[in-house]
Each structure stands twice: as structure tokens, then as C-alpha cells.
Amino acid sequence: MPPPVISVEHVSKRYLVGHRTERQIYGHTNLRDAIGRELRSAARKVVDVARGRQVVQGDTVEEFWALKDIGFEVQEGEVLGIVGRNGAGKSTLLKILSRITEPTAGRIVLRGRVASLLEVGTGFHPELSGRENIYLNGAILGMSRGEIRRKFDEIVAFAEIERFLDTPVKRYSSGMYVRLAFAVAAHLEPEILIVDEVLAVGDAEFQKKCLGKMDDVSRREGRTVLFVSHNMGVVTSLCPTVIWLEHGVIRQRGSARQVITEYLARRTDREQVICLSGVPRPQYVEEDRLRLQAIEWLSDLPLRHGEPVRARIHFKTRVPVSSVAIGIGFSNLEGTRLLTYDTDFQGEIRPDLSKSGEYSVDFCIASLPLAPDTYALDIGARSGHGHALDYLAACAQIEVIAGPMTPGFIVLKGAGVRLPCEWNWCFSEQERKLRLIG
Amino acid sequence: MSYLVVIEPGQHERNYWRDLWRYRELFYVLAWRDLAVRYKQTVIGAAWALIRPFLTMVIFTVIFGRVAKLPSDGTAPYALLVFAGMLPWTFFSSGLGDASNSLIGNANLISKVYFPRLIVPTSTLVVAFADLLIAFAILAALMGWYRFAPSWQILVLPVFIMFAFLASVGPALWVAALNVKYRDFRVVVPFMVQLGLYVSPVGFSSNVVPAHWRLVYSLNPMVGVIDGFRWCILGGQSHLYLPGLIASLAVTLFFLWFGIHRFRRTEKSFADMI
Numbered sequence: 279m280p281p282p283v284i285s286v287e288h289v290s291k292r293y294l295v296g297h298r299t300e301r302q303i304y305g306h307t308n309l310r311d312a313i314g315r316e317l318r319s320a321a322r323k324v325v326d327v328a329r330g331r332q333v334v335q336g337d338t339v340e341e342f343w344a345l346k347d348i349g350f351e352v353q354e355g356e357v358l359g360i361v362g363r364n365g366a367g368k369s370t371l372l373k374i375l376s377r378i379t380e381p382t383a384g385r386i387v388l389r390g391r392v393a394s395l396l397e398v399g400t401g402f403h404p405e406l407s408g409r410e411n412i413y414l415n416g417a418i419l420g421m422s423r424g425e426i427r428r429k430f431d432e433i434v435a436f437a438e439i440e441r442f443l444d445t446p447v448k449r450y451s452s453g454m455y456v457r458l459a460f461a462v463a464a465h466l467e468p469e470i471l472i473v474d475e476v477l478a479v480g481d482a483e484f485q486k487k488c489l490g491k492m493d494d495v496s497r498r499e500g501r502t503v504l505f506v507s508h509n510m511g512v513v514t515s516l517c518p519t520v521i522w523l524e525h526g527v528i529r530q531r532g533s534a535r536q537v538i539t540e541y542l543a544r545r546t547d548r549e550q551v552i553c554l555s556g557v558p559r560p561q562y563v564e565e566d567r568l569r570l571q572a573i574e575w576l577s578d579l580p581l582r583h584g585e586p587v588r589a590r591i592h593f594k595t596r597v598p599v600s601s602v603a604i605g606i607g608f609s610n611l612e613g614t615r616l617l618t619y620d621t622d623f624q625g626e627i628r629p630d631l632s633k634s635g636e637y638s639v640d641f642c643i644a645s646l647p648l649a650p651d652t653y654a655l656d657i658g659a660r661s662g663h664g665h666a667l668d669y670l671a672a673c674a675q676i677e678v679i680a681g682p683m684t685p686g687f688i689v690l691k692g693a694g695v696r697l698p699c700e701w702n703w704c705f706s707e708q709e710r711k712l713r714l715i716g
Numbered sequence: 717m718s719y720l721v722v723i724e725p726g727q728h729e730r731n732y733w734r735d736l737w738r739y740r741e742l743f744y745v746l747a748w749r750d751l752a753v754r755y756k757q758t759v760i761g762a763a764w765a766l767i768r769p770f771l772t773m774v775i776f777t778v779i780f781g782r783v784a785k786l787p788s789d790g791t792a793p794y795a796l797l798v799f800a801g802m803l804p805w806t807f808f809s810s811g812l813g814d815a816s817n818s819l820i821g822n823a824n825l826i827s828k829v830y831f832p833r834l835i836v837p838t839s840t841l842v843v844a845f846a847d848l849l850i851a852f853a854i855l856a857a858l859m860g861w862y863r864f865a866p867s868w869q870i871l872v873l874p875v876f877i878m879f880a881f882l883a884s885v886g887p888a889l890w891v892a893a894l895n896v897k898y899r900d901f902r903v904v905v906p907f908m909v910q911l912g913l914y915v916s917p918v919g920f921s922s923n924v925v926p927a928h929w930r931l932v933y934s935l936n937p938m939v940g941v942i943d944g945f946r947w948c949i950l951g952g953q954s955h956l957y958l959p960g961l962i963a964s965l966a967v968t969l970f971f972l973w974f975g976i977h978r979f980r981r982t983e984k985s986f987a988d989m990i
Contacts, residue, residue, distance in 0.1 A: 293988065373987065374723065375723075376829075376830050377721070377723060377830040378826075378827065378828065378829065378830050378987045379984070379985070379987040379988050380723065380724075380725055380726075380984040380985070381723065381724075381725050382725055383725055384724075384725070385722065385723070385724050386721075386722070386723035386724075387720070387721070387722050387723075388720070388721040388722075388723070389719070389720055390719055391719050392721070392830075394829070394830065396828045396829075397824075397828045400824060400825060400828045400829050401822075401824065401825050401829070403749055403753060405752075405753050405756045406749065406752060406753065410749075410752065413745060414745055414749055417741050417742045417744075417745035417746075418742060418745075418825060418829055418831070419829065420739070420742075420831070422741055423741055469719070
């Protein structure tokens with residue numbers, strides 16, 4: 279077997295983080311303490327400067343290992359996906375591989391030119407025109423001028439900005455900006471391409487185009503690609519193998535389907551009861567006449583698309599509250615509400631709760647219309663016609679997986695809410711005859 | 717496979733200079749960007765590059781020449797003496813100022829893309845160099861006004877422009893690297909530059925410095941650069957003090973080594989600290 283294109287051995291990365299003790303928690307402390315702390319902190323900074331060390335804000339310094347003893351190899355032409363929660367170390371790993379920052383320990387050997395795409399439009403200058411920015415961005419990504427000139431027309435065509443080539447990009451719409459930025463990056467020709475979550479931009483049409491281009495790069499041109507994304511559908515379709523990072527260590531490496539299934543199963547709030555009492559409330563919920571306590575799933579987790587969902591919402595009242603309505607909502611991870619259920623949706627009664635105490639309300643969704651994906655759960659209580667008694671946005675992450683009736687084509691694309699409705703096909707006269715004969 | 721990179725903590729020295737060469741186009745492009753952007757959305761544009769040194773020259777000529785009545789070099793007009801000193805000083809001070817903020821100004825690049833970081837501060841010096849070229853136009857006009865013809869020494873000027881460049885690069889790299897770690901240098905640099913204007917012989921001839929202090933005075937690298945510029949531009953009217961020139965050159969070379977050394981030592985952690 280030829281030597282691997284990327285080999286990573288025992289790589290670790292440490293960061294120093296500063297903390298501020300007490301003060302922030304208790305607000306006020308006495309002046310003498312505050313001065314003492316400031317002096318100690320200043321003295322430490324002076325020592326740091328004298329020794330040429332990094333200055334860390336705060337009065338205690340802690341080590342934080344973003345990566346701990348990572349090791350893996352990537353063969354030529356392999357497309358490797360990297361998944362993990364925020365803070366798992368994915369971006370740090372990519373930054374080390376792109377040589378933006380260096381590891382604290384370990385060794386990496388790269389055989390081939392590396393280009394990394396950690397952000398779309400790095401170095402774009404708003405005052406410069408689209409044409410000028412193509413050259414600027416290309417050079418930043420490591421393309422030579424000749425290379426850019428050769429691909430210039432292709433880039434412009436891909437970005438669909440022919441008419442605005444000589445307009446400063448600060449006057450571009452955000453869609454045009456992103457298209458141009460991706461177009462430049464997509465025409466890089468390195469031997470190793472490192473991509474971090476950059477496909478989650480632009481409109482759906484353009485995303486599809488980007489994915490197609492990524493697929494070209496990896497499959498047809500046979501390049502080695504490292505790909506980080508939170509979109510499991512995209513990872514599954516682009517990458518045969520996947521690494522799952524958790525708290526800076528590799529938790530699992532294997533085929534995409536297998537790793538992602540396990541990753542999804544672990545990633546979300548799998549607790550059958552989600553406690554809500556300690557969750558911070560938004561500011562406009564200032565009174566505590568009614569507090570949502572918990573949501574208890576009566577169905578098995580993870581929830582399945584197309585299957586019934588039953589759950590119980592527990593809450594507590596401190597004083598009598600009249601005309602209470604409870605609602606539950608599912609949003610996508612960008613925060614857009616997709617689906618809402620209210621107790622008084624069709625004019626059902628809003629009960630008056632005349633005694634303080636603990637209550638609960640059950641709900642049942644006959645067939646969950648959410649396509650397989652991760653959603654944020656919002657939950658709230660109102661009195662009367664909309665006065666917020668309690669509200670919790672994105673208090674839990676809920677995974678919806680495919681149910682037995684879920685068609686395969688919606689598993690990969692984030693399909694949002696899918697509802698049944700009545701359809702009637704209209705065939706032409708000729709066709710109808712054919713169908714009758716057939 | 718032609719290209720092999722080994723990443724280990726504390727050393728990827730081997731490819732450094734080759735990478736620097738490979739990324740030379742980025743150097744041109746960043747310099748071009750800074751130039752192209754410099755005077756966008758200004759009313760009088762590049763004229764600023766003319767007005768600033770001209771006004772400073774007028775003020776210095778009045779204060780040092782008329783009010784303090786300091787002597788010029790030989791028979792050279794005082795305004796020319798001042799302007800010949802202003803040329804390299806403006807280059808040095810604006811170069812140092814721009815370069816010290818350059819890494820922070822390009823933080824988005826540094827935290828998202830790899831390239832030899834040396835490119836960023838050095839490419840900003842190109843902008844200062846462009847201003848220097850524009851300022852030569854004023855010099856030519858001034859010489860015409862005073863009917864002062866240059867002599868053969870003017871041909872040596874490119875050597876001293878190079879000297880000015882080297883004298884700026886060292887401190888610029890050092891300060892740029894420090895600025896990433898300790899933002900205090902944002903305040904320190906303009907202050908040092910302001911002081912340096914009076915410590916260096918910009919508004920006066922270095923001949924006014926007592927002879928036995930002259931060598932010590934020349935430890936300021938800009939003394940050698942400014943004296944050199946004057947010698948070239950004012951021709952025979954200004955005398956070159958050779959030991960001082962050598963002292964300035966030695967200090968310049970030391971700072972060049974020191975600046976590159978410090979910069980390379982810290983550049984790998986820029987992305988973590990910026």
C-alpha cells in the first residue's frame with residue numbers, strides 16, 4: 279500500500295483559558311478585594327509579558343485540551359467526514375492540518391499540496407470589485423495568477439455574477455457574495471482539500487450546485503478531501519468513511535452510515551424526562567405565577583417520523599392563574615419555527631387553575647410530520663390571549679429519525695414538515711387509454 | 717509525490733523560505749489590495765500623499781530654520797534639507813505604523829488561511845514605498861523652485877532607499893509580532909514614532925550634534941538613512957559621516973535579524989492569540 283496522504287500521530291492541542299472567579303457570580307465584592315485581585319492579575323500579566331508568554335484575561339488560568347492524542351490516516355483519494363458536537367475539536371483539527379496553528383504535541387505528515395476552506399470568502403475586500411476579489415481571494419487560497427486567469431470565466435459563470443463583475447462587493451446581495459466566494463474556492467486544485475462547514479450557505483439551488491461540485495472534486499477528480507459538517511445528510515452522501523470526535527478524542531471511525539447512526543443516537547437529549555426548572559428564561563417572562571417544570575416523553579426516543587408521539591408537560595403554579603394555554607414548538611437549529619402545537623388551537627377551553635400546585639397536561643401527535651433531522655424544542659405557557667407566563671426557546675435538542683413508513687428520498691434532504699394531503703393526478707386522454715390497456 | 721509537509725510542534729522550518737517564495741504572488745496581491753483600497757472614498761485621493769509631507773516640511777522649516785535658526789548643510793536651502801530628511805522618515809514612520817497593525821487588521825486571514833505570515837507586514841511597506849515615490853515628485857518640484865541641481869550622488873539614492881527599507885523591516889516585524897500578543901503596542905508605536913521624529917535628524921542637520929556624540933547618535937539607524945538621503949539629494953553640500961553610517965547599518969542589520977527571529981518564533985501561535 280502506498281504511504282497515506284495524511285498521517286496524524288498522537289496530536290494534541292492545548293489552549294489556556296482564563297477565568298474570573300467570584301466577582302461575576304456575586305456581582306459586588308468589596309473594593310479592597312477587588313483591588314487585591316486586580317493587582318494580582320496585573321502582576322501575573324507582567325510576569326507573563328516578561329517571560330514572553332500569552333496574556334490571559336481573568337484571575338485564574340486553566341488548561342484546556344481541545345485535542346487529546348488524535349491519530350488517524352487518510353489514503354489518497356479518500357473522502358473522510360468529521361462529525362462531532364460544537365467544541366468537540368473539529369475546527370481545531372482542521373486548523374492544525376491547514377497549518378494555521380501548530381499542535382502542542384504530536385506529528386503530522388502531509389503528502390501533497392493542501393488547500394483549506396474554513397470559511398467562505400476569506401479576505402474578500404468590500405471596497406474591491408468582484409473581478410478584483412476573484413484575484414485577491416484566489417491568491418489567498420494559494421492559486422497563482424495564471425491559474426486564476428485560466429479559470430476566471432468558469433468561476434464567473436459558476437457564481438452567476440457576470441453583470442456585476444465590476445461592482446464593489448459591498449454592494450452585492452449576500453447571496454451573490456457567497457456564490458462568488460464559493461465559486462473561487464471550488465476551483466482550487468490542491469491534492470488535499472480541507473472543508474469546514476462552508477456548504478451551509480446560499481439558497482437551496484446554489485447549495486445543490488456546491489454539493490455537486492464537491493462530489494465532482496472527490497469522486498471524479500480523485501482528490502483527498504476532509505470534510506466537516508453538521509448536516510448528516512450531506513456527510514453521508516459525500517463521505518464513505520467518517521470520524522466522530524468527542525471532547526477532543528476520536529470516539530469512533532468507520533463507515534459513514536454506521537458512525538452517523540450511532541452519533542445521532544448519542545448526540546441529542548435522550549433523557550426521557552427533560553427538566554426545565556433550571557433553564558434560564560427570557561427577560562419578558564418576569565413573573566413566576568406559573569413555571570414549566572419538565573417534559574416527559576411517553577413514547578420511546580428518538581422520535582420517529584410518521585409515528586405517534588406522546589408526552590406529558592409538568593408545570594407548577596404559585597398563585598391561582600386563569601385561562602391557561604400551553605404550547606410546544608419544533609424549530610430547526612437555525613431557530614426557525616417549523617411546527618407548533620397549542621392546547622387552544624381550535625378554540626378548546628383554557629382552564630382556570632384556581633389553586634396553586636402541580637399540574638400536568640398530556641399531548642399526543644398522531645403522526646409526527648417532521649422529517650428525520652435534529653430539531654430544537656420550544657415550549658411555553660400563556661394566559662388569556664397571549665400574555666407569556668413562561669417560555670423556553672430551544673430548551674432541548676430532539677432527534678427525529680426515519681420511521682418504518684419514511685420514504686428513502688427524504689432521509690437525506692432536510693425536508694422540514696411533511697403533511698398528507700389529497701392528490702388527484704390529471705392524465706391526458708391518450709395516456710388514460712394507454713393506462714387502461716396496460 | 718512532490719510536496720511533503722511535516723507538522724510538529726516547535727518546528728516547520730524546512731519549508732519556510734520555499735513557502736515564502738511560493739506565496740510571492742500573495743505578497744503582490746496584498747500590496748496591490750492595500751494600494752487599491754487606500755484612497756477609495758476619499759475626495760482628493762492620492763493628493764493626501766503629497767499634502768502630508770509638504771505641510772510637515774513647511775512647519776519644520778519655519779520652526780527649525782526660521783525660529784530656532786539652525787544651520788543647513790552647506791548652502792542648501794533649509795526646506796530642501798528638511799524635505800530630504802522627511803522622505804525616509806515618513807517612509808519609516810508610516811511603514812512602521814501600518815505594519816504594526818497589519819496582522820491585527822488581517823486577523824480574518826490569519827485565523828482562516830495558512831501562508832507565511834511574514835508576507836502581511838512586509839506587504840504593507842509597499843504602500844509606504846508608493847507614498848515615498850509620490851513624495852519624490854514634491855522633491856523634484858522643490859528643487860526646481862530653488863534652482864538646486866542634483867549632482868552625481870543622486871545616482872546612489874537607490875542604495876539608501878534599500879537601506880531605509882531594511883531599517884524599517886526589522887522593527888516593523890518585531891512590533892507587528894508583539895502587537896498580536898500585547899495590544900499595548902497599538903498605543904506605544906504611535907508614541908515612539910512621535911518621539912523618534914525629534915530624536916532623528918529630520919528637522920535639523922545631524923551636523924548640529926556635538927562631534928563626540930555623533931557616533932553614539934548614529935546608533936539610531938534612521939540617522940544613517942537620513943544622512944545618506946541628504947548626501948545623495950543635496951550633493952556636495954552634505955558630508956557623509958562614515959563611522960556613523962557604519963554604526964547605523966550595523967544596528968539596522970541587528971534589528972533585521974532580531975525582527976525576523978522574533979517574528980518567526982511567535983508566528984505559529986498568531987492564530988491562537990489574535
